[in-house]
Every structure is written in structure tokens, then in C-alpha cells.
Amino acid sequence: MRNMLLNGKNITKTYFTGDASKELVVLDRLNFEMESGTIAAISGLSGSGKSTLLHILGSLDRPDSGEIYFKDRMINELNNTERAEFRNKNLGFIFQFHHLMPELTALENVIMPKLIAGKSFAKAKKQAYDILSKLDMEARKDHFPNQLSGGEKQRVAVARALINNPELILADEPTGNIDIKHSEELLQLLFDLNKGFSTSVLIVTHNLEIAKRADKTYNLKDGKLERLK
Numbered sequence: 001m002r003n004m005l006l007n008g009k010n011i012t013k014t015y016f017t018g019d020a021s022k023e024l025v026v027l028d029r030l031n032f033e034m035e036s037g038t039i040a041a042i043s044g045l046s047g048s049g050k051s052t053l054l055h056i057l058g059s060l061d062r063p064d065s066g067e068i069y070f071k072d073r074m075i076n077e078l079n080n081t082e083r084a085e086f087r088n089k090n091l092g093f094i095f096q097f098h099h100l101m102p103e104l105t106a107l108e109n110v111i112m113p114k115l116i117a118g119k120s121f122a123k124a125k126k127q128a129y130d131i132l133s134k135l136d137m138e139a140r141k142d143h144f145p146n147q148l149s150g151g152e153k154q155r156v157a158v159a160r161a162l163i164n165n166p167e168l169i170l171a172d173e174p175t176g177n178i179d180i181k182h183s184e185e186l187l188q189l190l191f192d193l194n195k196g197f198s199t200s201v202l203i204v205t206h207n208l209e210i211a212k213r214a215d216k217t218y219n220l221k222d223g224k225l226e227r228l229k
């Protein structure tokens, strides 16, 4: 039986730069469906709107029109507080740039979403430590982001994305800024999470290997998704 996890219907997003004649229709009545427990990959040229789409599907940004459902819940009409709570509870984001907080250590960065979710500090700390260890980062836990390499920062960001056991991970070109070895490890981790815990993954990527291994693959072009696989 099909078990719908994420569903975007008729999503339109237009950016206006300067006067109204310079409108840029980035997403044009776009539809997207994703079933629970699957991995979907979206590719597309630079500037085609991949990040815009991922941010809208992940409730970080709002469409001009259209609806977004997470399971049976319509998320596009939630207010900002509700959206933040929804994201914290259900989604894990991995961005191209790590977006770690510079004034917090690796461990503290990973702890933060757990504290926001209302868990005790002791519990959050233990779990953050466990996840960092799994990612071979225990020796770096007390380092600040500017003391870490690109690959290490991205692993901290991944640990932070995973700490609340999200049902869906949204990854925007997560391997764009790290070396081949660490990018392969990161991808393997995402596939392992999918296999082991049925975590769903929506990944924006130029990497054809990922696109091939995903359950479904799309290309974003002219504001619409075309199915490749």
C-alpha cells in the first residue's frame, strides 16, 4: 500500500527583482510526491530552483500558491512558530554549507535541536556524543567550527540533522563542499539510515551515482519536475 509522506501540489514560486516586469517564475504549478521510507533525488542545472523547492517542501520558505502535505497534515498554512516546531520534530536538514553556530562547540551544536525539542541536557548530551562517535568525531567534540575541516564540519551538521530522529532528511547538495572520501561516507550514511530505520531522504544532487541509487529521480527544469527514474 502506498504510504504518502510528502506531497506538494501545484506549487508556484516567483521572485521579483526590481520592477515587476523582471519576475522570475522559479516553480510553476509543480507537483511532487514522496512515499514513506524512500529516497528521492532531484537534479537540475544551477539556478533551476532546486534549493527553492527544497526550502518550500521543508517549510523553510512559503510558496506563492499551492499546498504542501506532510502525511495528512497541511503544513503550508502553519504559522512560523508551528512550522519551527514541525521542522524540529519531523525533519533533518543538511545544507551545502554547514550553518553551524560559530560560538558553539561541535557537541553543543548537535545538542541544540534536542534542547529545543524539550529534552533534558544530560539526555541530549549523551545522544549527541553517541551520534558524533558514530561519525568518527568524538575526538573533535569540543572543537569550535573554525577549528574543524570542511568534512568534519559537514559531519557535525549531519549529526545535528539526525539527533531528533527525523522521519525525513532534506539534503541540499550535501557533498558539494567536501572531499570524495567523506562525501561517499556521507552518502553511505544516508543510504544506511534509509535501510536501517526507514528514514526517508530527499536529496538535491548533481551526482549521477546517487541519482541512480535513489528510488526515484527527477530533473527540475522550467519550473517543473520531470521523472528520470
Ligand SMILES: Nc1ncnc2c1ncn2[C@@H]1O[C@H](COP(=O)(O)OP(=O)(O)O)[C@@H](O)[C@H]1O
Residues within 6 Å of the ligand: 015, 016, 017, 024, 026, 044, 045, 046, 047, 048, 049, 050, 051, 052, 053
Ligand atoms: N531570494 C531570492 N530573490 C530573488 N531571486 C532568487 C532568490 N532566491 C533564488 N533566486 C533565483 O531563483 C533561481 C533559482 O534559485 P535556486 O533555487 O537557488 O536554484 P538552484 O538551487 O537550482 O541553483 C535563481 O535564478 C536564483 O537567482
Ligand SMILES: [Mg+2]
Residues within 6 Å of the ligand: 050, 051, 052, 172
Ligand atoms: Mg541550490
